Amino acid sequence: MGWFKRLKEGIQTATRNKKEAPEGLWYQCKQCKATCTRRELRENFHKCPSCNYHVRIGSRDYFELLFDTQPEELFGELRSKDILGFVDLKPYADRLAETMRKTELTDAITVAKGKVNKRPLVVAAMDFNFIGGSMGSVMGERISRAVDHCLEHRIPLLIISKSGGARMMESAFSLMQMAKTSAKLTLMAKAGIPYFSLMTDPTTGGVTASFAMLGDLNFAEPNALIGFAGPRVIKETIKRELPEGFQTAESLLENGFLDFIVDRKDLKERISDLLTLFDSAGNGAVAQPIEQESEEAG
Amino acid sequence: MVFLDFEKPLEMLHDQLERLRQVGEEGDLDMTEQIKELENRIRSKRKEIYANLNGWQKVQLSRHPERPYTLFYINQMCKKFVELHGDRCIKDDKAIVGGLASLDGQTVVILGHQKGVNTKMRQYRNFGMANPEGYRKALRLMKLAERFGFPVITLIDTPGAYPGVEAEERGQAEAIARNLFEMAQLRVPIVSVIIGEGASGGAIGIGLGDRVYMLEYTWYSVISPESCSSILWHSWDYKEQAAEALRLTSDHMQHFGLIDGVIKEPIGGAHTAPEEMARLLKRQIKKALAELADMTPEARIEARIRKYEQMGTYEVVEPEEPKTRKRR
Numbered sequence: 001m002g003w004f005k006r007l008k009e010g011i012q013t014a015t016r017n018k019k020e021a022p023e024g025l026w027y028q029c030k031q032c033k034a035t036c037t038r039r040e041l042r043e044n045f046h047k048c049p050s051c052n053y054h055v056r057i058g059s060r061d062y063f064e065l066l067f068d069t070q071p072e073e074l075f076g077e078l079r080s081k082d083i084l085g086f087v088d089l090k091p092y093a094d095r096l097a098e099t100m101r102k103t104e105l106t107d108a109i110t111v112a113k114g115k116v117n118k119r120p121l122v123v124a125a126m127d128f129n130f131i132g133g134s135m136g137s138v139m140g141e142r143i144s145r146a147v148d149h150c151l152e153h154r155i156p157l158l159i160i161s162k163s164g165g166a167r168m169m170e171s172a173f174s175l176m177q178m179a180k181t182s183a184k185l186t187l188m189a190k191a192g193i194p195y196f197s198l199m200t201d202p203t204t205g206g207v208t209a210s211f212a213m214l215g216d217l218n219f220a221e222p223n224a225l226i227g228f229a230g231p232r233v234i235k236e237t238i239k240r241e242l243p244e245g246f247q248t249a250e251s252l253l254e255n256g257f258l259d260f261i262v263d264r265k266d267l268k269e270r271i272s273d274l275l276t277l278f279d280s281a282g283n284g285a286v287a288q289p290i291e292q293e294s295e296e297a298g
Numbered sequence: 299m300v301f302l303d304f305e306k307p308l309e310m311l312h313d314q315l316e317r318l319r320q321v322g323e324e325g326d327l328d329m330t331e332q333i334k335e336l337e338n339r340i341r342s343k344r345k346e347i348y349a350n351l352n353g354w355q356k357v358q359l360s361r362h363p364e365r366p367y368t369l370f371y372i373n374q375m376c377k378k379f380v381e382l383h384g385d386r387c388i389k390d391d392k393a394i395v396g397g398l399a400s401l402d403g404q405t406v407v408i409l410g411h412q413k414g415v416n417t418k419m420r421q422y423r424n425f426g427m428a429n430p431e432g433y434r435k436a437l438r439l440m441k442l443a444e445r446f447g448f449p450v451i452t453l454i455d456t457p458g459a460y461p462g463v464e465a466e467e468r469g470q471a472e473a474i475a476r477n478l479f480e481m482a483q484l485r486v487p488i489v490s491v492i493i494g495e496g497a498s499g500g501a502i503g504i505g506l507g508d509r510v511y512m513l514e515y516t517w518y519s520v521i522s523p524e525s526c527s528s529i530l531w532h533s534w535d536y537k538e539q540a541a542e543a544l545r546l547t548s549d550h551m552q553h554f555g556l557i558d559g560v561i562k563e564p565i566g567g568a569h570t571a572p573e574e575m576a577r578l579l580k581r582q583i584k585k586a587l588a589e590l591a592d593m594t595p596e597a598r599i600e601a602r603i604r605k606y607e608q609m610g611t612y613e614v615v616e617p618e619e620p621k622t623r624k625r626r
Contacts, residue, residue: 083554083611084545088530137610144607166498166520168530171544172556175498175520176609179506182478183603190483206520208471209459209499214479228471228499229461237461247466257469 029053045264054221054264056201059110059125062160066123066268071114074122074149075142076106084171092169095131105130107138108163111146113155117272119279122150125160128202133163135207136170140177143211147184151191156275158196161212164230165205178210185214194278196271198262199226199249217259217274220249226257302358304347311340348565351515353541356548357523359515360494361457364569366576367426368395368410368453371493374576375583376401376408382439384431388468391432393424393460394504396439398448401584407443409436409504410453410493427460428500430473436504437477440484449487449587452504457522459500474503481506482606483599487590489583491561492516492548493568508602509586512548513579514563518556519546556609558586 028035034050041048045065046055063071086092100106108130113122124146126133143159150157166174188195197215199208201224209228212218220226227247235242245251252258262270301309315336322329351359359365372379376399383390396409411428414420436452443450459470481488481504488507496505496518512518521529526544527536545551548560561582564571590598 077614077616079613079615081611081613084543086543088536088540088543089532137612141610141612168521168526168544170611171519171521171546172551172554173609173611175502175518176556176606178474178499178502179478179482180606180609182475183482183506183606186479186482187603206499209474209503210478211475213469213472213475226471227466228459228474229466234461234463234466238463242463246463251467255467255469257472 027055030055045267047264052222052263054201054223056128056162058127058129059105059112059160062125063110063112063114063123065264066116066121066158066271067112067114068116068118069114071112071123074111074113075145076110078138078141079106080136080138080170082169083173084169086169086171088169095169099130103127103130107142108133108135108167109139109142111142113149116268116275119272119275120153120155121158121271121275122146122155123158123160126162126207128162128164131167131169132165133161133207134165134167135163135174135177136167137173137177139167140174140180143181144184147188150193150195151187154191154193156194156196156278157188158198158271159211159215160198160200161203161207162200163203163205163207165207175206178206181211182214185211189216194274196274198267199258200224202226204228204230213257218257219260219262220252220258221264222249222261224249226252300363302355302362304351304355304358307343308340308347311336311343315340344566352538353517353544353547354523354538356515357495357517357541357546359567360517362567362569365494366568366572367415367455368412368493370572371453371576371579372399372408372410374573375580376406379408382442383435385434385438387434388431391429391435392422393426393428393456394432394436396436401451401580401587404587405446405448406451406587407439407448408451408453409439411456411500411504413455413494424460426456426495427458428456428503429460429462429465430468430470433459433470433473433477433503437473437480440477440481440488444484444486447486449489449590450484450507451583452488452490452507454490454492454496454501454505454518455494456497456500457495458497459503471499474499477503478506482603485595485599487587487598488602489586489590491579491583492518492557493579495522497522506602506606508590508598508605509558511559511561511582511586512551512557513561513568513575514548515567516548517541517546518548518551519544554611 026035027038027041029048031053032051036049046057080096082093105127109124109126111124194216197212197218199212199220203212203226225247249261318329318333379399381397395412399408411426412423413426414423440450490505490507490510492512498520523537523541526540528534551557552560561578564574568575
């Protein structure tokens with residue numbers, strides 16, 4: 001028998017009194033509840049050493065995983081603007097300012113250019129802690145400019161999606177980013193420069209229904225939730241339980257919507273292989289490795 | 299006649315009118331004068347109400363049960379309509395209809411969301427909520443149009459793409475994304491019109507065009523006011539506020555430059571004079587097609603992509619010195 005008996009069931013703390021967990025030494029896995037040190041987690045590519053659960057990580061973590069050296073951040077000068085004067089329980093302008101301060105990010109997407117095993121690549125990666133990774137005008141514009149940059153320099157593009165969908169506080173402006181990003185990606189296809197789409201947990205809504213599903217190759221991290229409508233909405237609509245494994249990367253692979261699933265520890269090598277494979281056409285689809293610079297940097 | 303809550307004063311006047319007419323018909327009293335006067339009052343009252351509609355009221359109008367839907371407009375505007383079915387993969391979606399038709403001698407591919415006109419048909423049409431096969435049927439028809447050089451007209455009226463298990467398994471997101479991608483490069487002109495509800499991905503999935511118009515009492519947004527209320531206000535009760543906050547009506551959309559124009563509706567809404575509405579819609583579509591016909595496919599595609607490229611609102615700040623981030 002335990003020493004302590006739980007008198008009150010469940011969590012009693014109101015959400016507003018919730019304390020952010022301190023950035024401590026230990027990490028407890030959300031899936032298998034096993035604990036490991038943060039250092040172990042980091043060295044294991046931010047995956048649980050016991051169950052291989054892929055912990056949600058941010059744009060900068062992905063940059064670190066992928067690029068040989070510190071990449072160059074692009075289009076960081078773009079900031080969201082509250083043109084609608086949107087107020088729900090909190091004014092959008094305040095929400096933005098607070099999120100920027102908390103996350104040290106300027107939007108839910110960050111674009112960077114660097115080298116993967118000496119080959120240039122532009123990566124646009126999302127952060128879920130920036131208003132749910134939501135897509136507003138800045139995300140659309142950064143992707144649009146990333147496409148232009150890739151076209152100009154003939155560099156492949158990788159977008160790492162992690163988003164709840166379009167940003168409600170920018171209403172139709174957000175919606176139009178679906179059309180904008182999709183339209184711009186047609187230019188990549190026409191120029192014969194590869195665009196890779198990596199979907200991570202979670203990728204839903206307007207992001208999935210536009211650029212995330214439009215990669216020359218579409219792939220995902222294991223067990224990532226990927227869908228159009230969120231599971232809660234679907235459950236409310238159909239009024240019954242959802243099938244097991246519904247909307248997971250594995251089921252999307254099975255249904256034919258993904259090319260493959262890639263474990264985070266293999267991500268860099270896989271991307272590097274792809275860059276090499278796409279290069280053999282000799283049509284300049286992928287820029288050549290740049291030996292000199294990488295030696296300097298290395 | 300169905301009256302919306304903000305039309306209550308009109309309903310009362312209409313009831314009075316009915317009574318007057320009855321008296322006039324049954325008895326010997328001549329009611330012509332009184333009837334005429336009442337009709338004038340109804341007209342001015344309607345004008346007064348419709349001059350000051352708020353966002354939520356316009357949303358209600360866009361969903362009016364008597365509002366004309368896609369098939370009505372197709373049959374009013376076009377001749378020889380041949381409906382084409384199926385996506386050639388899995389089935390025929392009843393929430394999106396389309397086919398070949400003649401618009402004053404010009405063959406067009408015309409398609410759109412279709413809602414049902416009564417309870418039974420509403421279910422049959424799945425309330426205008428399309429599955430992936432609906433978007434794929436739409437794409438198949440657009441590719442057919444491209445092959446033969448027919449302009450494409452799309453009419454949008456949906457509360458959203460259907461959020462169901464099979465829809466997800468068959469790739470709802472992929473279907474919408476694919477349409478956006480293909481429509482951006484379609485070599486024939488595309489004219490889209492929001493004729494009712496323009497909800498999110500389900501709407502834009504057939505709505506990327508050279509010209510996009512909205513009927514006056516329609517809305518176009520990333521989310522419905524109800525869902526927005528439920529997510530941001532954590533309650534279903536703030537739909538009016540959400541409707542205002544989202545700035546989703548045609549006047550706002552034009553002001554923001556996200557659409558190419560608003561097509562005025564008859565006072566009282568499209569359902570009060572559907573034939574007149576169809577005439578106004580047809581006039582605008584023909585005008586747009588005439589403008590677009592003069593351009594080469596390349597120029598049209600270029601202009602189309604540039605148009606969407608311009609959409610967005612953001613600030614450009616001075617680049618900061620990159621902060622040195624502490625590494626754990």
